[in-house]
């Protein structure tokens with residue numbers, strides 16, 4: 001029967017039209033929807049036009065529901081059109097053809113990476129990693145290390161002193177060696193530690209000198225430790241950091257806190273490059289910390305991780321490490 005068909009069509013039309021309107025979000029899609037449903041030749045208009053073929057009762061019923069639907073759809077359409085207009089992004093503000101970009105991820109500072117590699121090499125040989133204060137007392141930085149106030153070695157350490165009204169013996173540590181004294185003061189032998197950390201010197205900077213830098217200190221004290229232990233340990237360290245066939249050279253050097261003292265160099269493209277100072281802990285340093293120097297002996301060493309990183313990575317200026325330039329930092 002045409003009458004029932006027509007009124008069913010209004011229902012169907014409503015379902016079709018509302019779901020199609022929901023999925024149209026651009027202005028073009030909305031306009032196409034308007035033409036299809038509300039346009040002069042649209043589906044709702046055809047229903048209204050077909051009313052004439054219905055009998056009077058049916059015409060009233062279908063006509064009324066079709067007109068209600070028209071009003072309903074018109075207002076829904078206006079609503080969607082407003083939404084589409086307000087959601088519109090200003091032209092050109094997003095270039096959808098651009099490829100995606102990787103988010104910038106953080107990473108470990110090159111000094112930290114080198115420090116970790118160095119301390120790990122010693123950790124695997126039984127050394128424990130500890131840290132100490134960067135603001136230090138003159139006593140630990142100098143006196144306990146056999147560098148009394150009138151000692152000429154103090155001249156090598158251009159010291160940054162910390163201004164304090166009440167006292168004049170506070171400084172920024174010039175090396176990590178004060179931790180030797182602090183550890184021995186607190187611990188009974190055997191001691192095997194490595195101490196990474198920042199140091200400061202009042203120095204003019206150039207490609208190989210910074211006023212701030214890191215050091216890694218090492219200390220081993222026990223009964224019967226000899227110079228052979230020093231050599232064996234540092235040899236093994238050099239092999240781990242610079243490769244198994246690396247040549248190593250020890251030469252006499254002077255540091256007030258060791259006796260004998262040495263510097264250690266490695267062969268680098270046919271040249272000897274000094275990478276650390278070391279030596280047998282001076283009996284006075286053992287005594288200052290309360291150790292019996294007849295019973296105990298030990299060795300100590302100190303190196304600059306930035307210098308080692310410079311060698312390994314072909315870095316020509318130590319100042320890069322603290323300049324905070326991402327072009328440098330992201331290369332690691």
Ligand code: DAH
Nearest residue numbers: 175177277278279300301302
């Ligand atoms: N503290 C020394 C410096 O800063 C480096 C050093 C040399 C440390 C010999 C040591 C050592 O432990 O035995 O120049």
